[in-house]
Amino acid sequence: MADIFDVIADATRRDILGVLKDRHAEEGHSSGEISVSEIVSTLELSQPTVSKHLKVLRDAGLVSVREEGQHRYYRLDSEPLEAVEDWIIPFVATDLDTVGFGVDLADETREFASTVGKVFADTSHRVTTAVERVTPRKWRRD
Template sequence: MADIFDVIADGTRRDILQLLLRRSSDGQDGTSVSQIVAEMGVSQPTVSKHLKVLREAGLVSVREEGQHRYYSLSPEPLEAVDDWLVPFFVDESDLAEEAASYAPTLPEPAARVAESVGRAAASAKNVVQSALRRLGA
């Protein structure tokens, strides 16, 4: 499967995703290839080629009815993009302050345990991510 960033790097594919997002916001349960072609003014073979890439990346799902195929947005794979982008737009200290304002105050012993658990989880996450990078995953 192609890297999600490679998939969304193409402007036509981003346009298709935006079109599907707009149509799903309007309550549409899928958009046919012919509707995409008509709205975008791109040839049917070009749209089909891009939909195949989007489908293989898991960004769209397809529902078949007879000879017609209806495409819908599946935004879950974009979470990787979101996770990568967030640090560029959000100051981590602001997030910590905001989270602290919502969190109930814990008794000191419980706070120490929670901090230890959090550090252990962060360390484990780092070890797993490093191992996956080394394996090429």
Template sequence: MTDIFDVIADGTRRDILRLLLDESANGDQGTSVTQIVSELGISQPTVSKHLKVLREAQLVTVREDGQRRFYSIAVGPLEQVDDWLVPFLVDAYGDAAPDIDVPFAPLPSATVHAAEVVGRAAASAKHAVTNAFKRR
């Protein structure tokens, strides 16, 4: 598998990913190559070359509709970058780390509820462990 950092090191690929992310916030069903070419002002062969690299790294998905292809961002592989980067942010900012606003579709209410329950349980466990160590 291609190293994710090598893939996102290229500025054009980052521009494509940003465009796809922005378009996904609008609830679209993918972005056409023609739209990417138009928005970024680069040639169709260049866009296609970069989309191939992004596809191979599984950072984008493609939906075919006749002769046209529509691309969408797949954020899963970017978790590697997140896992690598977050410790640096925590070290640099501590509890004052900035919130990152990522425009995604809202989660289903059942998922939100489950996340809140897990969050409360984790906070309670952290509190209990912290108090246990303070008593020593």
């Protein structure tokens, strides 16, 4: 199984997760399900592209699927994102007493986590910039 950070590093997959989150939060959609065609329409992406990314999300346990005939209905499963949340909290909770939460990290661990975070952010920025340079304007979602 792919590392959760690798899975959510892709902007298209994050967009799909956002659509699923929005559907889950909408009134009148108690199941939180959405069809592949609705995702395609919302994000203005091709069906094969959406299906490819949904497979990655499904393999990572971030979405569940219900089949009905030839139609597939997806729903967000946010439980795997708890690992991401647990990793991020020490970075964003600077004003909280982290010792009180049992997150007393050694200096080496803090330095390592800081370095990984900076490298991840830098790499993400570089990839996004490179994709924007090579993606034709008509395909961008500006």
